[in-house]
Amino acid sequence: MKISTGRRNMEVGVRPSSYRRRAAAQEEEPAALEEDDDYEEYVPLKKRRQTEEAQRQARLIKLRKLAGADDADGGGSDGEAAEADGGNPTETLAAEPAAPAQAKESLLTAAAKARKEKPAETDSEKILKEEQDMLRAITQRTALKSVKELAKGVEYTRSLRTGWKAPLRVRRLSEDExxxxxxxxxIIVEGDHLPAPIIDFADMKLPAAVLRQLAAKKISRPTxxxxxxxxxxxxxxxxIxxxxxxSGKTLVFAMPMIMMALQEEVRMPLETGEGPVGLVVCPSRELARQTQEVITGYLDALRVDSAPELRSLLVMGGIDMRQQTDAIRRGVHMMVATPGRLKDLLAKKRMTLDVCKYLCLDEADRMVDMGFEEDIREIMSYFKGQRQTLMFSATMPMKIKAFAESALVDPVTVNVGRAGAANLDVIQEVEYVKQEAKLVYLLECLQKTAPPVLVFAEKTADVDDIHEYLLVKGVEAVAVHGGKDQEDREQAIDAFKAARKDVLVATDVASKGLDFPDIQHVINYDMPDEIENYVHRIGRTGRCGKTGIxxxxxxxxxxxxxxxxxxHLLQEAKQRIPPVLMALHDPMAELAELAAASGQRGCAYCGGLGHRIADCPKLQTQNREQQRKSKDYFGSAGGFGAEM
Structure with missing residues (x-):
């Protein structure tokens, strides 16, 4: 007798049929799997590919063996060889055991293995790599080109052509000669297709009036x-x-500019409002004024020989702009300018650089250090075409050199001695003097040589104190610093050059490029913060082959x-080193191996020999200055309320 399913469930208390069916299915599933002869175990994709690759390699090996056997028997196809063996070649290859699969090496494993196999870096190699990264980060800046050239991607590949050629016998000199x-x-020269040096002014094809002017200045041969x-x-x-x-750098860039202007005037005379053809940019007013005087001297000599009239203009602050504008309206062939006033005239459209083909940046490193980099970039945006670009300085660190090369076309670097080295014609004496005894000892030092004497101080307040003290002691002295009016500065320098005053007290404003040919003694009232400034200061004496102190x-x-x-600078110049400097711990002695490996003595940024770029005080100062300028007024600085 059958009992219905529903009733049995109710009587026995069995769970509902749906649950029972699911449970039964789960119990029967393993058995079903075991009884299913067509079931294949899942093989991962990676394992399948490895197996296929192993089988493919085995087939290739078998085919190569069969081909070799055919060649030994005098021919025959792969199919015939397989039939001789009694079967299909495909079936035979399939029967071969598969070669063991070789796991593919991951990138992380390969990198770890490469690190283990690579020899460990030495301390010198690590430091050198860090220095190269630092220098690369410093020099990777926007090229010194105009905004228009950068926007349009303008690239000049060939230098400007001039009508000048060296004499034939100079051109025939071999590279070895x-x-x-x-x-x-x-002389150290870098570049391609280098012109040969010329050891005589007459062979440079300079005008006769210029040669007479040089002879009058007792300049018989070039430096x-x-x-x-x-x-x-x-x-x-x-x-560069x-x-x-x-060493006579002013003549190097002034004379070619005069000859280019003369050539342009002969070809097509300058009209009203045109010019300049050549432009010299200087970092300070005093240097610009001195450069203008040198150019004017050669123009006066040319005028005596009835050469076409050339006009040169000095453009700088402290001079009435209307006078400069009136001179520009008449047309100028050459211009010597400071960045600020030049940029102002260009922005106000008082002048143009449409026909300018010659640009010289004198004391280029000083201009970049003084923050004129963006001004120079803006000035270059006013050029309408390619120009011949020159950069000069007594100290040209690697940073400035790399930065300069971005603006130059196929440049030639001419280096006389190490960049940043002191003039060997200067006897350097270093003395330890307490701060409170400096003024008294200064009077004693003035007795070492006859006047004129140049005294340098770091701060304007010190310049004023020294000047006042010397006047009280009866010394004929004048003072120059950035806080004085332009007229007072010019009168002081003129009186000193004319020997009406015996002592000139100045800040570093008078240390760059100014020429005082008769100075025998320079006194550094205090040591500057940068070794470059020291080199420029002592370079005011020992000029033109004379000896100075x-x-x-x-x-x-x-x-x-x-x-x-x-x-280190004293050691390089073979000067006496005082005991106080000899007693200093010198870390550079421990880095001699690094200097030999890098080929760079000292700092690649400022040229100092007593430290490396990682410890450069100049770089650290500039980084702090940049952080100060980029201060976040809305962040941790405290907002506007903290500044007001």
Whole structure:
């Protein structure tokens, strides 16, 4: 007797049929799987590919063996060989055991293995790599080009052509003969297709009036920077010139500019409102004024020989702009300017650079350090076409050099001596003097040589104090610093150059490029914060082959870094090193291996020999200044309320 399912469930208390069916299915599933003969176990994709690859390799090996057997028997196809063996080649290959699969190496495993196999870096290699990264980060800046050229991607590949050519016998010099001349005068040149140096002014094809002017100044032969620099610039090449102070760099860039202006005037006379053809930009008013005087002297000499009239204009602050504008309206061939006033005239459209083909940046590193970099970039945006670009300085650190090369076309670097090295014609004396005894000892130092004497101080307040003290002691002295009016500055320098005053007290405003040919003694009332400024200061004496003396006061107020730079500079120039500097711990002795490996002595940023770029005080100062300028007024600085 059958009992219905529903009733049985109710009587026995069995769970509902739906649940029972699911449970039964779960119990029967393993059995079903075991009984299913067609079931295949799942193989991962990676394993399947490895197996297929192993089988493919096995088939290739078998085919190569069969082909070799055929060649040994005198021929036959792969199919025939397989049939001789009694079967299908495909079936035979399938029967071969598969080669063991080789797991593919991951990128992380390969990188870890490479690190293990690579020899460990030495401490010197690590430091050198860090320095290269730092220098690369510094020099990777926007190229020194105009905004229009950068926007349009303008690239100049060839230098400007000029009508000047060296004499035939100079052009016929072999490269080895030209290099022998450079080696004899310690000239280091970098670039392609280098013009040969010329050791005589007459062979440079300068006008006769210029040669007479040089003879009147008792300049009989060119200096090393002039031997190589003048042929390079006269041939139309862009150039970076590095030479110690007093080596005649002004003549190197002034004379080619005069000859280019003369050539343009002969071809097509300048009309009203046109010009300039050549432009020289200087970082300070005093240097711009001195450069203008040098150019004017050669123009006066040309005027005596009835040459076409050339006009040069000085553009700088402190002079009435209306006078400068009136001169520009008449047309000027050459212009010597400071960045601020020049940018102002261009922005107000008082002048143009439409016909300008010659640009020289004198003391280029100083202009970048003073914050004129963006001004120079803006000035270059007013050029309408390609120009010949020159950069000169006594100290050209790697940072400035790399930055300069971005604006130059096929440049030539002319270096006389190490960049940043002191003039060997200067006797350097370093003395330890307490701060409170400086003024008294200054009077004693003035007795070392006859006047004129140049005294440098770091702060304007110190300049005023020294000036007042010397006047009280009866010394004929004048003072120059950035806080004085332009007229007072000019009168002081003129009185000093004319020997009406015996002592000039100044800040670093008078240390860059100014020419005082008769100075025998320079006194550093305090050691500057950067070794570059020290090199420029002592370069005011020992000029044009004459010997000079530089006395420097040091004490505990100076940082150890700048004193180490001074110590190495004295060692390089074979000068006497005082005991206080000899007692300093010199970390550069421990990094001699690094200097040999990198080929860079000292700092690649500022040129100091007593430290590396990682410890450069100048770089640290500039980084702090940039952080101060980029201060977040809405963030941690405290908002506007904290500043007001």
């Amino acid at each position: 030209a290099q022998d001349i450079r080696d004899r005068f310690h 090393p920077i002039q031997m190589q620099g003048l042929p390079v610039i006269l041939s139309g090449r862009d150039m 010139g590095v030479a110690f102070t007093g 530089a006395t420097t006061f040091i004490n505990k107020n100076q940082s150890e870094s700048i004193l180490l730079d001074l110590k």
